[in-house]
Amino acid sequence: xLHLAASTTQAGxxxxxxxxxxxxxxxxxxxxxxxxxxxxxxxDYYAAGRSFTGGQNGSAIAGDYLxxxxxLGIVGAIAINGxxxxxxxxxxxxxxxxALLLVAELLRNTGRFTMADVLSFRLKQKPVRIAAATTTLVxxxxxxxxxxxGAGGLVSLLLGIGDQVGQxxxxxxxxxxxxxxxxxxxxxxxxxxxxxxxxxxxxxAGVMTVWVLALNGFNFSNLLDNAVAAANxxxxxxxxxxxxxxxxxxxxxxxxxxxxxLGTAALPHVLMRFYTVxxxxxxxxxxxxAIWLIGIFYVFTLVLGYGAAxxxxxxxxxxxxxxPNSAAPLLAFELGGPLLLxxxxxxxxxxxxxxxxxxxxTAAASFAHDIxxxxxxxxxxxxxxxxxxxxxxxxxIGIVAIIGGIGANGQNIAFLVALAxxxxxxxNLPTIVYSLFWKRFTTKGALWSMYGGLASAxxxxxxxxxxxxxxTSMLKTEDIDFAIFPLSNPGIVxxxxxxxxxxxxxxLDKGTEDPAKQSEMEVRSLTGVGAEKAVDH
Amino acid sequence: MGNEALSAQDETAPPVDYRAVQExxxxxxxxxxxxxxxxxxxxxxxxxxxxxxxxxxxAHDFMSTPVFGSVNVAxxxxxxxxxxxxxxxxxxxxxxxxxxxxxxEQIRDEIESGATFAxxxxxx
Numbered sequence: 248x249l250h251l252a253a254s255t256t257q258a259g260x261x262x263x264x265x266x267x268x269x270x271x272x273x274x275x276x277x278x279x280x281x282x283x284x285x286x287x288x289x290x291d292y293y294a295a296g297r298s299f300t301g302g303q304n305g306s307a308i309a310g311d312y313l314x315x316x317x318x319l320g321i322v323g324a325i326a327i328n329g330x331x332x333x334x335x336x337x338x339x340x341x342x343x344x345x346a347l348l349l350v351a352e353l354l355r356n357t358g359r360f361t362m363a364d365v366l367s368f369r370l371k372q373k374p375v376r377i378a379a380a381t382t383t384l385v386x387x388x389x390x391x392x393x394x395x396x397g398a399g400g401l402v403s404l405l406l407g408i409g410d411q412v413g414q415x416x417x418x419x420x421x422x423x424x425x426x427x428x429x430x431x432x433x434x435x436x437x438x439x440x441x442x443x444x445x446x447x448x449x450x451x452a453g454v455m456t457v458w459v460l461a462l463n464g465f466n467f468s469n470l471l472d473n474a475v476a477a478a479n480x481x482x483x484x485x486x487x488x489x490x491x492x493x494x495x496x497x498x499x500x501x502x503x504x505x506x507x508x509l510g511t512a513a514l515p516h517v518l519m520r521f522y523t524v525x526x527x528x529x530x531x532x533x534x535x536x537a538i539w540l541i542g543i544f545y546v547f548t549l550v551l552g553y554g555a556a557x558x559x560x561x562x563x564x565x566x567x568x569x570x571p572n573s574a575a576p577l578l579a580f581e582l583g584g585p586l587l588l589x590x591x592x593x594x595x596x597x598x599x600x601x602x603x604x605x606x607x608x609t610a611a612a613s614f615a616h617d618i619x620x621x622x623x624x625x626x627x628x629x630x631x632x633x634x635x636x637x638x639x640x641x642x643x644i645g646i647v648a649i650i651g652g653i654g655a656n657g658q659n660i661a662f663l664v665a666l667a668x669x670x671x672x673x674x675n676l677p678t679i680v681y682s683l684f685w686k687r688f689t690t691k692g693a694l695w696s697m698y699g700g701l702a703s704a705x706x707x708x709x710x711x712x713x714x715x716x717x718x719t720s721m722l723k724t725e726d727i728d729f730a731i732f733p734l735s736n737p738g739i740v741x742x743x744x745x746x747x748x749x750x751x752x753x754x755l756d757k758g759t760e761d762p763a764k765q766s767e768m769e770v771r772s773l774t775g776v777g778a779e780k781a782v783d784h
Numbered sequence: 785m786g787n788e789a790l791s792a793q794d795e796t797a798p799p800v801d802y803r804a805v806q807e808x809x810x811x812x813x814x815x816x817x818x819x820x821x822x823x824x825x826x827x828x829x830x831x832x833x834x835x836x837x838x839x840x841x842x843a844h845d846f847m848s849t850p851v852f853g854s855v856n857v858a859x860x861x862x863x864x865x866x867x868x869x870x871x872x873x874x875x876x877x878x879x880x881x882x883x884x885x886x887x888x889e890q891i892r893d894e895i896e897s898g899a900t901f902a903x904x905x906x907x908x
Contacts, residue, residue, distance in 0.1 A: 330858055334840055337865045341833045344872055348822040352880075468853025475854065485848040486840035486858050497841040504837040508830065531880060538873050542866050549862075684819075767802040773814055774888045776800070776895050
């Protein structure tokens with residue numbers, strides 16, 4: 248058994264890690280093959296024939312949502328920054344109330360495959376679909392980059408691959424596996440991978456949580472004392488270690504909180520999951536399941552984060568190859584040796600693989616359904632052509648994700664995910680809310696809000712301290728400094744701006760939309776009349 | 785229908801006068817029950833969440849007050865956010881099952897049976 252010290256470049260047995268991961272891939276691949284036998288139509292491929300139950304879909308949503316950033320990132324953030332890491336968990340969880348109360352059921356009742364189905368329902372088809380598909384692709388791209396970068400970082404710890412070339416090979420393997428899952432399995436295969444992964448992840452985190460508590464006599468206060476003693480800093484129990492350092496940091500934190508709570512209900516890959524269930528009632532059940540699973544998981548991360556601080560120590564974690572992201576694997580090693588490390592690492596890998604697959608199918612569906620079938624072919628594609636285009640798009644997105652992932656290797660995962668949340672909340676949420684609840688809303692308002700929100704979020708990020716101005720920025724140098732916007736999180740500016748633009752565009756629009764479509768959308772969204780039914784096989 | 789991508793399943797169903805449904809008292813009741821619940825509840829939840837975020841940012845000493853052992857106000861308020869999220873979820877599900885679903889189902893049945901709300905001048 249290898250002993251762990253700050254100087255080791257790897258932990259555990261790489262071959263054991265690879266064997267456990269290989270077993271996961273083999274088992275899920277068999278399930279994906281079996282699940283995909285009935286993939287015939289677009290509804291099968293994108294929406295799994297709408298055949299999942301609320302519980303299954305809720306687990307898959309939790310699987311989608313508890314990404315590598317949630318698991319590795321939050322445990323690491325709590326271990327090093329103390330309480331401020333937990334604030335992420337709360338934002339990620341409370342965000343589900345927006346999805347449950349405002350979006351899930353109404354969306355399930357009105358749409359078919361993608362977010363654009365709902366946004367373009369009563370507005371002008373072509374421009375709104377193109378705008379919604381654009382924001383979907385951009386959000387998926389940022390989220391994909393985060394996951395692929397996470398894969399690169401994780402592997403350096405687990406397999407002892409420290410050099411850039413070796414990590415690039417691993418990112419390529421993850422990308423290729425993901426393409427295979429999505430090509431063969433479609434939404435059904437992807438959903439099963441998510442469900443298996445969610446169960447493994449929550450069970451694994453649960454076992455570790457009970458273990459950590461047992462080592463501290465099932466006394467949470469003792470655990471906190473031990474974490475404080477190990478860190479030699481009582482401030483890790485209090486908010487402000489990371490975000491309390493200056494007035495700007497406090498505003499930055501508020502901005503992050505806003506993006507987290509409003510971003511979830513606008514993430515295209517989360518929205519698309521609501522179409523895999525047969526009715527709005529099952530969509531509601533899905534969210535309820537997801538909220539319970541995600542909430543319980545985040546309570547686990549609180550214990551695991553402080554557990555890692557107490558048992559592994561912040562210094563060891565910070566010095567390990569994966570940095571803060573290695574906290575959870577290192578804690579597993581400390582508790583259960585190489586075997587538990589191998590299991591937890593395989594689960595973390597599986598997490599990345601499954602989330603990447605979910606994002607890819609969302610992006611592919613958006614391109615094939617919104618751009619190809621609805622705009623290029625004007626809603627009348629030849630039979631089977633749409634799914635064929637979707638499959639080809641999967642390969643293109645896979646290759647782009649591999650290249651982008653290699654480029655983004657070493658970037659901060661949590662930042663890239665927070666960025667995706669901010670972009671989603673700015674570009675998508677105002678239009679989703681207005682189009683469901685504001686009768687007068689027009690195409691001009693939708694376009695101004697979507698493009699304005701997207702552009703403002705991205706421009707503010709480019710001119711933020713995240714991109715330039717310090718050695719910790721993307722450009723990694725102090726010499727180039729165009730960070731004229733002081734905040735790292737753009738949400739506090741771009742989200743209200745997008746809501747304002749949606750209102751302004753609408754009141755300045757001299758035309759009105761077809762009132763009959765508004766009536767139809769409202770009736771259908773609330774009653775479920777004419778909603779897409781499950782596919783019989 | 786303007787929305788071609790959505791029209792496939794509607795070809796077999798009778799055309800529906802959605803305007804009439806929208807103006808019907810049953811639908812107005814469903815709509816107001818839905819909005820009367822989701823808007824205020826969500827508003828309160830968001831205010832509660834941002835109060836927590838602002839306290840974490842600006843009320844450092846209050847949040848750092850130990851309550852029992854080393855467990856402080858910040859950790860308890862964080863866990864309280866989790867509890868309220870679970871509670872609101874459960875509350876909404878009960879409300880939707882009792883107050884929204886029966887009305888929605890009734891309207892859906894009326895429309896799908898074609899007895900009421902069929903568009904004028906169309907017989908099938």
